[in-house]
Amino acid sequence: MCGIAALISLNGSSEHLTEIAAMTGTIRHRGPDDEGFAVFTQAPKVAVLFGGSETPDEVMSAGLHYSPKQAFCGTIPEDAVVALGHRRLSILDLSPAGHQPICTPDRRYWIAYNGEIYNYTELRAELEGYGHRFASHTDTEVIVTAYAQWGRDCLHRFNGMWAFVIYDAEEQKVFVARDRYGIKPLYYWFSPEGFLAIASEIKAFTILPGWKARLNGPRAYDYLVSNLLDHTRETLFQGVYQLPAGEAAEFRVEDVESTLPVYRWYRLEPQQFSGTFDAAAAEFRRLLNDSVHLRMRSDVPGGSCLSGGLDSSSIVCLVNDTLRSEEKQDFQKTFSACSHVKEYDEREFIDEVIGARDIQAHYTYPSFDMLLSQLDDLIWHQDEPFKTTSIFAQWLVFRLAAEQRVKVLLDGQGADEQLCGYLWFFGCRYADLFRAADLTRLWKEMQAVKSLHGIPETRSLAMMGYYLLPPSLKRPAMKYFQADCVRPSWINADLLAIPRGYLWQPNGSSSVPGVTQSIALAQMLYTSLPSLLHWEDRNSMAHSVESRVPFLDYRLVEFIMGLPEEYRIDAGVTKRVLREAMKGILPENVRMRMDKMGFYTAEEHWIRHEGPEIVRKLLREAVDASEGVLKEEAVERLDRMLSGEEPVSPQVWRWICFGQWMKIFGVRVA
Known part of the structure; x- marks a missing residue:
């Protein structure tokens, strides 16, 4: 590296x-x-x-x-x-x-x-x-x-x-x-x-x-409005x-x-699988275990990121099994970001994995003050602005590993996109069932999602409806449901030379049979994974640490993407084949947890309670540094968030990062 x-x-x-x-x-x-x-x-x-x-x-x-x-x-x-x-x-x-x-x-x-x-x-x-x-x-x-x-x-x-x-x-x-x-x-x-x-x-x-x-105007617009980078x-x-x-x-x-x-030179060609679910789980376990084993090859000390979620916990436990077979388990170290704000803290799940495996665990606790003191450094290392402060939590994890003289970390990046780990994949699943006229199963799916995730039927119907719309109607629908996704008032689209009605869409994925598969491929190739890998690379290398991602072994990717969609998401359960493959390997509370967090920070708490005036000052500076790209309406919208008139949006940090990035790199609009 x-x-x-x-x-x-x-x-x-x-x-x-x-x-x-x-x-x-x-x-x-x-x-x-x-x-x-x-x-x-x-x-x-x-x-x-x-x-x-x-x-x-x-x-x-x-x-x-x-x-x-x-x-x-x-x-x-x-x-x-x-x-x-x-x-x-x-x-x-x-x-x-x-x-x-x-x-x-x-x-x-x-x-x-x-x-x-x-x-x-x-x-x-x-x-x-x-x-x-x-x-x-x-x-x-x-x-x-x-x-x-x-x-x-x-x-x-x-x-x-x-x-x-x-x-x-x-x-x-x-x-x-x-x-x-x-x-x-x-x-x-x-x-x-x-x-x-x-x-x-x-x-x-x-x-x-x-x-x-x-400044590249269209790409800046995609980042600020549609939350897209590296697409x-x-x-x-x-x-x-x-x-x-x-x-x-x-x-x-x-x-x-x-x-x-x-x-x-490479195109993702799914390897179609026609075996049983149990057979799929067994093959998944074999491929993931081999991927982890290969990525443990190193002449320097290694460890693992551990968020407490299903993906990183699976890797940690498979590493532990390998080390135990070699009688080297005493060498295993994990690195985790936790929070003093309970609703953002996953320490209980992290500790369950650690306790079950007797691992040397290390923890970091991101704070608002730490973020402010390192924000410029973080943006400089990233090269481009980032989307949320969760990037900062990951930054601290790699810094912690470097402080412990660990040069190689295994991480769980890449699983969610393939295994339908995000909640919006339920909308895709609904759409596929509706198109197949399997209405009984569709209704059962919505009830299961309501029971496990608390999503009411009305929201499920709206999620399904969006994915059933033809492309010509998706822009108007997005404007109706998410007004900030189409030419919002806080951005000067004309300055960026953005034509009316512009909204970036991936090419090619819409021709893939099945909504779920189409969105999974778009997530892998355009809308999610590329930017996550960008941040992972910069965060790790900023601290001279090599990050390895076993879920992106091409053999495993091609296998997962060739599985029937119900092996990945069904009955309100995401990542089904991974959960089944990890039976007897992961602690049950971790294997079957249904919430999803990752390296989250208490971003909303920081904005509302710890530093509202500081955040407002940073945004004011960002608007000034943006040379007219960000308009005064951005500050006005933040004021409404701080007063409780509307929920806090991740866009706040995108605005701040964008302005700081322009300042740090001396970026000019023209």
């Missing part, structure tokens, strides 16, 4: 390639253990290697074919065309052999890489069968060797999370790729100064020649793009001009 950067000259000039060290300096937090640079000239296979001020002495003297022998001093060959930079967080092979950029023995293929390939041991053995030899015990060297052996088809062999840049120094060809579900980030920006920049985080571009922080390849910074999940680009340096030839 690391930070990567690359600079590619588009005009033959090497003038700005010297900025590669400054780029990696902005993302030092992603890899404080080592740094390295490789600069390539127009001559085939000519690479000049540099270390940095934080490159360990033993790396400089290692004598490997990719070891740097000199420190970077800002001078590079005049005919340089490509520069790779790397910041290392040492997880596998802690020796100098793990230094990056790393290359094949013939010095043709070079890589700067961020992530983990969990099946690297098996792939290494296969590649050795083809005659390849390795200088390290890293997954990094396995990736670049796999590319040398299989070309870009190597991606289909990897099980893990990754973002990397590979450079073919013989053909002067670049290959960039991102993992199937976008767990690891990769951004790119074409500078008007004549070069292409690639990096793990957007902030790496802010120190480069030609950089001007300009397209665009970012809130105009001209900055992310390589989408499951996509790659391969190009010769001399051919690229102002766009990347991006192609989709």
